[in-house]
Amino acid sequence: MTDPATNPRIEIPTRAPSATPTDDTIMPFEVAALDLRGRVVRLGPLIDEILARHAYPDPVAKLVGEAVVLTVMLGSALKIDGRFILQTQSDGPVRMLVVDFTSPGKVRACARFDKDRVAAAIESGKADGSALLGHGHLAMTIDQGPDMNRYQGLVALEGGSLEDAAHEYFLRSEQIPTRVRLAVAEELRAGQGGASHRWRAGGILLQFLPKSPERAHVADLHPGDAPEGVEVHTLPEDDAWVEGRALIDTVEDIELIDPALSSERLLYRLFHERGVRVFRAGALRAECSCSRDNVEAMLRSFSQDDRDHMVENGRISVTCEFCSANYVFAPGEVEAKAS
Ligand SMILES: [Zn+2]
Numbered sequence: 001m002t003d004p005a006t007n008p009r010i011e012i013p014t015r016a017p018s019a020t021p022t023d024d025t026i027m028p029f030e031v032a033a034l035d036l037r038g039r040v041v042r043l044g045p046l047i048d049e050i051l052a053r054h055a056y057p058d059p060v061a062k063l064v065g066e067a068v069v070l071t072v073m074l075g076s077a078l079k080i081d082g083r084f085i086l087q088t089q090s091d092g093p094v095r096m097l098v099v100d101f102t103s104p105g106k107v108r109a110c111a112r113f114d115k116d117r118v119a120a121a122i123e124s125g126k127a128d129g130s131a132l133l134g135h136g137h138l139a140m141t142i143d144q145g146p147d148m149n150r151y152q153g154l155v156a157l158e159g160g161s162l163e164d165a166a167h168e169y170f171l172r173s174e175q176i177p178t179r180v181r182l183a184v185a186e187e188l189r190a191g192q193g194g195a196s197h198r199w200r201a202g203g204i205l206l207q208f209l210p211k212s213p214e215r216a217h218v219a220d221l222h223p224g225d226a227p228e229g230v231e232v233h234t235l236p237e238d239d240a241w242v243e244g245r246a247l248i249d250t251v252e253d254i255e256l257i258d259p260a261l262s263s264e265r266l267l268y269r270l271f272h273e274r275g276v277r278v279f280r281a282g283a284l285r286a287e288c289s290c291s292r293d294n295v296e297a298m299l300r301s302f303s304q305d306d307r308d309h310m311v312e313n314g315r316i317s318v319t320c321e322f323c324s325a326n327y328v329f330a331p332g333e334v335e336a337k338a339s
Helices: 045-054 058-075 115-123 129-133 162-174 239-248 253-257 263-271 292-301 304-310
Strands: 025-031 036-043 083-090 094-102 106-113 135-143 151-158 178-189 196-208 315-319 326-329
Touching (some): 025 263, 036 058, 045 106, 058 106, 058 115, 058 178, 115 129, 129 162, 292 315
Antiparallel strands (some): 025 036, 036 196, 083 135, 094 106, 135 151, 315 326
């Protein structure tokens, strides 16, 4: 091993990485020697609660899990109070994914999909995330309340995965070299009364943020002043980013979801030669923001005709798509208030 005293580029660790994994957390980190910053997400009970409640077909659940990890990674980075919403709309068997992140750590998620097409995709062995999504777009919205502007970022889904879409977004819109890894799996546990399944998910995001912005050029980013259709590869990628990206590409899915591997140990495994600094991890939880009051307000905003069509067996029943909570109203309860 290189002696830190003779090699000033290697930082001396101030303590050993914690071996204790903490589920449902997001941990920011920094590799100063390479100008890299990132976040590690590890989800246990949170993702199991969301996915078990929906009971979607497994490949759909997996895709929702990936979207949750991505949303948490992006939403928690915003230094705002409010909501960050990631939403896909596409022509694949999964028509829509919605994940809602409310600062500092509340998450909910749901999907809309065509049952028959999902079953056919599973049958034909083509039910990975990219096949389920198909073509369309992914929108990211920041909502800071009724008096604030909503900011929306858009990226095309072109038959790739959510990871691909995230890379494309950061390359085109933010122009920050970024690498994202997402993993979701079911953990099988032997126990009394038979084996039990539990969903787990995890991910890592790595970004190259050098002090001089010209170092952040990415080889395949098309210079804006070049004529349409001309591919120009004149800017070599920075060595620090090439190294960071290569390290991230070695991360296996199992390392991201392994219940026995702590986020700190994973980071140490990846970056110990350069020195990695971790910051306080943020706690995450599955929690819906629906309420009887909100549902009632929504029903009042509908036309009388629309409300009449919702009456079944003398009552209006509304089920929250995110958490399956059921709200039942007598038709008279939700008459529009006379103005
Ligand atoms: Zn709900």
